[in-house]
Amino acid sequence: MSRFWKIALIVVAVLVVGAVGLRLMHKPGAAGRSQAGAPSGQPGAPGEGKDKGKDEPVPVTVEPVAVQNVPVYLTALGTVQALNTVTVSPQVGGLLMKLNFTEGQEVHKGEVLAEIDPRSLQAAYDQAVARKGQDAAQLSTARSNLARSQDLVKQGYISKQDMDTLRNTVSQYEAAVAADEASINDAKVQLGYTKVIAPITGLAGIRGVDPGNIVTTSSSIVTLTEVHPINVIFPLPEQNVELVRSSQARGEPLEVAALDSAGSKVIAGKGVLKVINNQIDTSTGTFNLKAQFPNDENALFPGQFVNVRLKVNTVQGGLVIPSQAVQRGPDGDYVYLLQPDSTVKMQSVTTGQEVGDTHVMVTQGLKAAEQVVTEGQFRLKPGSKVKALKPGEVPAAPTEAELKKAAQGAKEGGRRGRRG
Incomplete structure (x- = not known):
């Protein structure tokens, strides 16, 4: 092939490659991709439909901060102990x-x-009775002899020495009768046993x-355990000793309740604190207390383990909210607090005594009557617009106008997508 034709082929090939590349650059999909990278808010930008609904309020359940008297409890694991235990022998x-x-x-x-x-002891008792009868007869004879001899002494028929002997004989038989009486009592006791x-x-x-x-x-023979009333022994940390002693010093009995193993159900109430032990166990850093329960329904049994709840105080006018309103975060506990403009903010709180199984007392961070979110927190962030609902209330069904507006918005979003 001549050199001219080689140069001609190369020129043709370059032209073909250039034409193909130019056609690819003007392909319709490229425009779509270019528009896909457009900033938000421009025609064809993604998320335009989503932005349209971002201001829709989030339905949440709210409850007010309640004011009530809150009992303060100390809890521990206790052991039921019989009031008295006797081994009968x-x-x-x-x-x-x-x-x-x-x-x-x-x-x-x-x-x-x-x-x-009882036969052998009955025989011993009978012997003691018979011996007393015998000695009593001899005592009677001795007393009679002494009485007759009193007159004979005056007449000089009986010497003073014989009179002393008669008196001593009477005393001897009196002592014998007394000893027989003691033997009878002893035999009677033994027979009663x-x-x-x-x-x-x-x-x-x-x-x-x-x-x-x-x-x-x-x-x-058998062991008897007294269970009416019954005691519960339980320990508390040594840092609580002053609180318990000061509460007891007020003069009113401190109430104690026994709860089941889960600590959720009271199985025995009406207990009162009876004793605070007189020393702290240095090995455990605890001190023992004893509470007494009437146990009329036999709910407590010796050796049983129970959760003990000791009431030491009552906070007047405590602030109480549902426990589910409290959220845990890296910086501590917080709640979502409803604002006057129907938005929410994160409010740090300090919680204290639990109130029943569903509420908790707040010691810092809230005021009475403020509204806190109790349901729907997972959809919130600070500043979120919300629709406040009462407990048990559900959002109202959308009206026909709202449905048309939503459908119109979806339709416009679809047209913008097609134009892009």
Whole structure:
């Protein structure tokens, strides 16, 4: 091929490439892409439709800051303890003939719990009675002899020495009768011990012996626990000791309640604080307290663990809001506070005592009657426009005019998109 034709082919190729490139630069999609990069607010800019609705108010539920008297509680984990616990043992040995109680049954003070064979002790009692009768007869004879001898002494028939002997014989038999009386009383007491009596009113535990066995004074028949009333022992940190003591010094009994394991339900109320221990445990930094409950409904049982709530004070005119209004942030607790222009702002708050399961007392950051957002916070930011609703109220359905306006806005947005 000649050099002329080579140059001609190269020129043609350059022209073809240039034509193709020029055509690609004027392709319709490029214009769309160019418009896509246009600043917001210009025709064809994205988000124009969204900006149109950004001023729509956000429906939220609000509640006012309430004013009420708020009880102040200290809480702890406590252990239920029987008022009295008695292990019943026989005071005399012998054959156990009968048990008169049922395990787990409540027995009353003075009831006969068990009976021991009384025959040997009955015989000892009878012997003491007979011995007293014998000595009493001899005492009577000695007194008669002394009385007759009084007249004979005056006549000189009986010496002074014999009279002293007669007087001593009377004294001897008087002492014997007194000793017999003591023996009778002792035998009577021992005989009474053959019936084992309940020393307190309480619940009977599992019996330790069975009828037919020989029991001794070291045998355990049953353990009784007194549960009406009943005690609860619980610890508190040492920094609370002055608060509790000062509250008790006011003279009114401090109220105590026992709650279930979750701490949400009161299982025993009407408790009162009875004792503040006289020392602080240096190993734990706590001090123990004892509360007493009537336990009329048997809600508390010895050895049971319960959550204890001790009322130490009442704040007059405390500010209370729903707990769900309080949000946690990196700088602490805050709430969304409704402003007069129907916007909200973030307000830092300091919370204190819980009020029931649903409310909390605010000690700093709010005033009475101010409105706080309780539902819908996740859609808010400072300055958001809101539509305040009462608890349980739902937003009203949109009117026909509002629906038409929204449809018109969507239609205009679509036309702008097509023109772009």
